[in-house]
Amino acid sequence: MKDIIVVGGGAGGMMAAIKAAEEGNKVTLIERNEKLGKKVFITGKGRCNVTNACDTTDFFNQVISNPKFLYSSVYGYDHDMVMDFFEKNSCPLKTERGERVFPVSDHSSDIIRTLENVLKKNHVNILKNTYVTDLVIKDNVIKGVKVSGTVPKEINGFKTNVPGKKEEVLNADAVILATGGVSYKVTGSDGNMFKVLKKYGHTVTDLRPGLIPLESDDKWVSPLSGLSLKNVNLALYAGDKKVFDGFGEMLFTHFGISGPLVLTGASYLNKKYPGSKATAVIDLKPALDTETLDKRILRDFDEYKNKSLKNAISGLLPSKLTSVIPLLASIDEDKKVNEITREERESLVHTLKNLKINIKGSRDINEAIITIGGVSIKEINPSTMESKLISGLYFAGEMIDVDALTGGFNLQIAWSTGHLAGESASLT
Ligand SMILES: Cc1cc2nc3c(=O)[nH]c(=O)nc-3n(C[C@H](O)[C@H](O)[C@H](O)COP(=O)(O)OP(=O)(O)OC[C@H]3O[C@@H](n4cnc5c(N)ncnc54)[C@H](O)[C@@H]3O)c2cc1C
Structure with a gap:
């Protein structure tokens, strides 16, 4: 059994934590907000366009940046498997015009609730109001993360959580980062982890607004x-x-x-x-x-x-x-x-x-539906989502330099890369 830390309780992080826990590991999911899935909550105008039921080959035509990088993760966990996951866990789905898939209830909260139930069922330890401020790396091997409790702060009229002063180290055998892009910062994706990764030698490509x-x-x-x-x-x-x-x-x-x-x-x-x-x-x-x-x-x-x-x-x-x-x-x-x-x-x-x-x-990048750019795909193994620079460090979701058009494709990217990261972190 491994100790695995997942950073970021959004779509990618929740899926990664579920998969790693299903594989029999001790998993801790760390989220800076007081609740999980704040961005998922606002997706699809509150209805959550959870995936797209088009042929997987068509899926790649909807990906603007680096579609080939996603072959292993998307073929390994495609829209059928995502739909199966939600339906088996008591969240019925429906397919609308353009093969867009939504919960039958039309409530994104049902998608979040389903993920939370499965996290609970698999005994994932969830640390909310906890901000990962740094990584702990020795000889290019991940050893854990530095965390801090959070203090609430109001930015532009919105309440958010920022790190407090006291830091502590949480050890882990593997760390999965799923901290998102840089848009809709009030949902938690503030881009801080990009700065941390640059410090350890990772390349972050230019961050630009997509779907804006x-x-x-x-x-x-x-x-x-x-x-x-x-x-x-x-x-x-x-x-x-x-x-x-x-x-x-x-x-x-x-x-x-x-x-x-x-x-x-x-x-x-x-x-x-x-x-x-x-x-x-x-x-x-x-x-x-x-x-x-x-x-x-x-x-x-x-x-x-x-x-x-x-x-x-x-x-x-x-x-x-x-x-x-x-x-x-x-x-x-x-x-x-x-x-x-x-x-x-x-x-x-x-x-x-x-x-x-x-x-x-x-418009300002904060209003973008998706961030173009992120951790360079040249530094991530597409078959495992592991960093090529830091052993035991994995990536999932929007923080990777991949982005797609509207229609449920961006969430599918988060589910697929999260699933693969959770699986690979368990194996290596
Ligand atoms: C308005 C809007 C509507 C959208 N609608 C759709 C849609 O219908 N269908 C679709 O496919 N896509 C949609 N998207 C895109 C989709 O929501 C994202 O691509 C997807 O949620 C990315 O998931 P993620 O897990 O990578 O990142 P996020 O969902 O952003 O999650 C990252 C999490 O990490 C946490 N975090 C960040 N830094 C730290 C830290 N240092 N310590 C601890 N926690 C941290 C954040 O608080 C956040 O909860 C929409 C986006 C927006 C903005």
Whole structure:
């Protein structure tokens, strides 16, 4: 029987602790918060999109950074096994559009409760309100962790736990780190462990926001706040390089643009061109090519000849756009349709198919759904999750330099890498 310490009571850490305990080890799970799974609680807007039931081969197409690194862990513990785990432990699941899997209850708290029950059943010792401040390493072998009790602190109006002054050492044969990324810091993932790891020679790649809304100073954008567009095409350019092209749903906000399509595009943008200004180009009518759209507009103009442009295009667009589009096409919105020139009509069609928004950057990383970057995969054995630099030290979840799109893929990464880390820490 080994003494195994798991640091971080999020998705990856809880799964790692369960697996290590099932293998017959003495397991201690350390969490700085007063409760486990604070980030899991807010996932999927409180419903927790726990995994995705797509083919495992398709799964890897949804991983943006380092999909190959995940082959062993994901094939070893895939979505079927995750679903089986929850269902066998009395948490029924359902599969929705896009193969997204949720608890039948629609409550993320049921996912957390299930994990807590299994941790308890396997006699995992849980230390809450306990902050791991450092690692204990001798001759490149892990010996334990340094911990401190926590003191509550309010940061930006949110209550969180920070380390107290008194430190003590907890010994272990193996340590699994699952301390998360750097977003939504109030859930506990403050990035402290990255600093500790750098001290011991690990490389942490640049930390960037993934799945994040984008900001724009274009004056016409913020008044559209609340407008949701379905079935549009969005292309994102960094300079003249197209970094994303996708179809779906987006949302205007008081600061810029958001919604599923934008979050996905932002991950591709920040992966390749972090911090770069960009241009978003929206095709409001992707189902109609330029010629067909022009014919449709001509038909409308014919029908509403004595109406103003603004009124004549009201059937084509949401009301919030009927003034903005003429403005951007440089046509007076009150101009009678029968006075509109061919050039003006061409400009209108062009604007509808190429609505340009200047992007000044992303929202703050704290608002990201996922952190791009983390512990370099070059320094982690993908078949075991063990550090290549420090023997007996393992990694799980978002702290590794892997990230995926929305749809349950990021939690699947946490379950799979956590499971593998728990299994490997038991064997070596
Ligand atoms: C708003 C939002 C919605 C999301 N929705 C989904 C979704 O529906 N589906 C999906 O697949 N993914 C979703 N994600 C992403 C997903 O939640 C994360 O990728 C996943 O939770 C990562 O798990 P983790 O265990 O690696 O890290 P975390 O869940 O962040 O857990 C890390 C834990 O470590 C603890 N910790 C950190 N440092 C220390 C320390 N020094 N000592 C002790 N404890 C420490 C933290 O308190 C925390 O509890 C969402 C993310 C956000 C922000």
